[in-house]
Amino acid sequence: xxxxxxxxxLLASSAVLAPSGTARAEGQLSFLVVDYDAPGMGQWWQxxxxxxxxxxxxAIEPRNVSARQYYERLVLETASGTAADVLTVNPNNILELVxxxxxxxxxxxxxxxxxxxxxxxxxxxxxxxxGVTYAVPITGRTLELLxxxxxxxxxxxxxxxxxPQEFLDIAQRLVVVGDDGRVVxxxxxxxxGNEDPTYEMLLMWSIAFGGSFSDxxxxxxxxxxxxxxxxxxxxxxxxxGAVAKGMMESDLRALFxxxxxxxxxxxxxxxxxxxxxxxxxxxxxxxAPVPWDGPSTGGVNMALAVNAKAADPEAAFAFIAMSATPxxxxxxxxxxxxxxxxxxxxxxxxxxxxxxxxxxxxxxxxAHPIFIPGHQDDFNALWPIVVDAVxxxxxxxxxxxxxxxxxxSEAVACCAN
Amino acid sequence: xxxxxxxxxxxxxRIGRGWIWFADGPGFPLLMLxxxxxxxxxxxxxxxxxxxEMSFDTLNLRRPANNGExxxxxxxxxxxxxxxxxxxxxxxxxxxxxVAGSVGLALAAALLTRRVTRGxxxxxxTFLIPWTVPAVVTALVWGVMYDGNFGVVNRMLDSAGLxxxxxxxxxxxxxxxxxxxxxxxxxxxxxxxxxLAGLMAIPTELYESARIDRAGPxxxxxxxxxPQLRPVLAITVVLSMIMGFKAFPxxxxxxxxxxxxxxxxxxxxxxxxxxxxxxxxxxxxxxVLALVVSAxxxxxxxxxxARLDDGREVT
Numbered sequence: 001x002x003x004x005x006x007x008x009x010l011l012a013s014s015a016v017l018a019p020s021g022t023a024r025a026e027g028q029l030s031f032l033v034v035d036y037d038a039p040g041m042g043q044w045w046q047x048x049x050x051x052x053x054x055x056x057x058x059a060i061e062p063r064n065v066s067a068r069q070y071y072e073r074l075v076l077e078t079a080s081g082t083a084a085d086v087l088t089v090n091p092n093n094i095l096e097l098v099x100x101x102x103x104x105x106x107x108x109x110x111x112x113x114x115x116x117x118x119x120x121x122x123x124x125x126x127x128x129x130x131g132v133t134y135a136v137p138i139t140g141r142t143l144e145l146l147x148x149x150x151x152x153x154x155x156x157x158x159x160x161x162x163x164p165q166e167f168l169d170i171a172q173r174l175v176v177v178g179d180d181g182r183v184v185x186x187x188x189x190x191x192x193g194n195e196d197p198t199y200e201m202l203l204m205w206s207i208a209f210g211g212s213f214s215d216x217x218x219x220x221x222x223x224x225x226x227x228x229x230x231x232x233x234x235x236x237x238x239x240x241g242a243v244a245k246g247m248m249e250s251d252l253r254a255l256f257x258x259x260x261x262x263x264x265x266x267x268x269x270x271x272x273x274x275x276x277x278x279x280x281x282x283x284x285x286x287x288a289p290v291p292w293d294g295p296s297t298g299g300v301n302m303a304l305a306v307n308a309k310a311a312d313p314e315a316a317f318a319f320i321a322m323s324a325t326p327x328x329x330x331x332x333x334x335x336x337x338x339x340x341x342x343x344x345x346x347x348x349x350x351x352x353x354x355x356x357x358x359x360x361x362x363x364x365x366x367a368h369p370i371f372i373p374g375h376q377d378d379f380n381a382l383w384p385i386v387v388d389a390v391x392x393x394x395x396x397x398x399x400x401x402x403x404x405x406x407x408x409s410e411a412v413a414c415c416a417n
Numbered sequence: 418x419x420x421x422x423x424x425x426x427x428x429x430x431r432i433g434r435g436w437i438w439f440a441d442g443p444g445f446p447l448l449m450l451x452x453x454x455x456x457x458x459x460x461x462x463x464x465x466x467x468x469x470e471m472s473f474d475t476l477n478l479r480r481p482a483n484n485g486e487x488x489x490x491x492x493x494x495x496x497x498x499x500x501x502x503x504x505x506x507x508x509x510x511x512x513x514x515x516v517a518g519s520v521g522l523a524l525a526a527a528l529l530t531r532r533v534t535r536g537x538x539x540x541x542x543t544f545l546i547p548w549t550v551p552a553v554v555t556a557l558v559w560g561v562m563y564d565g566n567f568g569v570v571n572r573m574l575d576s577a578g579l580x581x582x583x584x585x586x587x588x589x590x591x592x593x594x595x596x597x598x599x600x601x602x603x604x605x606x607x608x609x610x611x612x613l614a615g616l617m618a619i620p621t622e623l624y625e626s627a628r629i630d631r632a633g634p635x636x637x638x639x640x641x642x643x644p645q646l647r648p649v650l651a652i653t654v655v656l657s658m659i660m661g662f663k664a665f666p667x668x669x670x671x672x673x674x675x676x677x678x679x680x681x682x683x684x685x686x687x688x689x690x691x692x693x694x695x696x697x698x699x700x701x702x703x704x705v706l707a708l709v710v711s712a713x714x715x716x717x718x719x720x721x722x723a724r725l726d727d728g729r730e731v732t
Contacts, residue, residue, distance in 0.1 A: 072692065075478050244566040245565050246586065246587035247564065377479050377480075388675070395588050
């Protein structure tokens with residue numbers, strides 16, 4: 001590395017963040033894991049670690065990191081050569097990790113362990129770069145339609161919407177206005193704040209109108225007709241009075257969970273949140289496929305990879321392989337509302353106890369990635385460009401075609417291959 | 418007035434010049450300052466030097482292919498970077514608004530507080546409360562108040578017949594002003610403390626004389642309060658300028674620089690360049706720009722203090 005001072009700083013930072021550093025005793029593995037101490041998925045990670053340790057006698061040193069700090073920690077540790085043996089990765093960062101030579105190719109080990117058949121078809125696709133697979137998918141997420149069945153019944157609406165126009169019509173019918181003229185219940189949620197979920201919101205509606213943010217050659221298509229149509233549709237929803245304007249995603253989730261909005265497009269993790277915060281009305285909440293013909297957005301959100309500098313790659317991969325066994329995958333749903341990538345990972349009992357997972361289970365293998373293929377490492381540069389275009393149209397009233405033409409030129413200037 | 422020179426009574430022949438330099442000259446103060454200077458050098462001086470060095474480098478963790486190239490490329494990019502100059506302009510606007518708001522509000526509060534005879538301590542404490550609230554908490558609370566759908570700001574406007582209000586934080590016509598209100602609320606207590614102390618130091622005889630000369634409240638303020646308060650006011654303004662220029666938490670938490678970069682000040686742009694884009698070298702260049710602007714303001718502040726000190730010695 002040509003930056004001795006920075007290297008020293010990064011090493012020092014890593015030492016502070018992970019006091020144990022890379023020095024490990026024989027028969028020990030380190031593992032960069034997100035929210036290891038949190039309820040839910042953290043409990044499954046703990047179960048995995050305990051099972052691996054008791055089975056193999058190899059000690060695991062979990063390097064716990066919050067979701068908020070995960071990316072910086074991953075970049076710092078890999079850049080400074082102090083990364084853990086087993087790394088939590090996702091399709092958004094795998095390209096840059098591979099480009100930096102930080103990940104070990106896993107094809108031979110995956111094939112030897114027979115993992116290909118144990119993972120949902122398509123699961124490895126976004127973790128494969130130039131034909132080489134670098135990680136094993138563990139969990140995924142898609143966004144589906146969530147709705148308040150009781151509020152639908154009250155309004156005399158028999159079924160959730162299946163098209164964008166139905167979504168808008170039903171959202172308008174579900175609005176309730178109080179005596180003082182203020183909205184007391186919105187018909188739907190639509191993220192439109194200055195944050196990255198607004199990017200995914202436009203992507204979803206672009207898919208609904210038959211488009212996407214790029215073509216097959218990874219060229220940006222922000223100014224294509226389907227994306228323009230999608231933004232015009234978002235503006236129609238925004239101006240209809242059926243959605244709360246400018247609210248952040250976390251506030252919108254609270255709004256839906258407490259009955260302040262009748263439907264939303266969100267993840268399966270919303271259900272445990274509702275169960276905790278609005279238990280008496282939990283039975284009212286249900287899920288359905290997204291209101292369009294086509295894939296949902298999402299895919300793999302956590303995968304495990306082996307550090308290219310791991311002292312014992314076989315032991316590291318054995319740990320990953322254990323996470324993909326039917327036994328471990330079968331326990332996943334007991335802890336987390338994310339979707340496990342193991343084939344038939346959920347038992348009939350688990351599915352019966354969590355019927356809201358069905359649309360998510362059906363779509364996980366075909367989900368449209370949130371990042372733009374070929375531009376995985378540009379996500380942090382691209383989402384503000386897209387969000388700017390959305391707010392220009394929704395808030396400032398700039399025509400969708402004009403906003404998106406600007407987004408297209410900014411995206412090309414910043415990130416064209 | 419006693420000066421170090423007047424205390425130099427020890428015969429030079431008995432004690433060496435070195436001791437005199439140490440005891441009566443700058444030696445002893447320098448020795449006392451040495452530990453602080455070492456710490457400041459390590460935690461401020463060294464990072465500044467490293468940032469300046471890095472600004473001539475290439476260090477982008479997301480695009481490592483060109484890392485290691487050195488030269489003036491970051492400064493050339495800065496010259497052509499409309500976004501950076503826009504951010505600098507917004508920083509200047511935010512600073513000006515912050516100074517005008519916080520110092521104006523603080524002066525009004527200090528003048529009113531001084532006249533309060535009962536419960537003065539309670540009133541002063543009330544004005545100081547915003548200072549005790551962390552900026553991030555202030556931002557979160559103002560965020561809820563500004564909510565366009567359920568926020569209390571729109572409700573109040575509506576009740577006063579000024580509705581329907583606005584989507585304060587996502588409308589680029591209102592976002593900066595909304596942030597300024599939160600910033601002023603958070604920062605004005607500092608100015609309030611300074612100005613109140615300045616007001617309390619004005620001799621009451623001056624007001625009595627003015628009243629004998631039949632000066633009204635406005636004349637008293639103009640010809641007694643303001644001239645007497647000018648030194649404190651000048652320092653308060655400069656310190657508020659520095660705080661306004663480096664403001665970060667309220668802007669970052671409430672808008673993150675949006676919508677459409679309408680609130681992207683230089684500090685926010687520097688942060689996002691470093692920690693979202695992971696382009697540390699260009700972020701260092703933006704940091705150097707901020708450093709130059711801050712240095713100019715600090716220089717102005719130090720000159721002002723020196724001039725005021727000189728003035729006091731003369732009087």
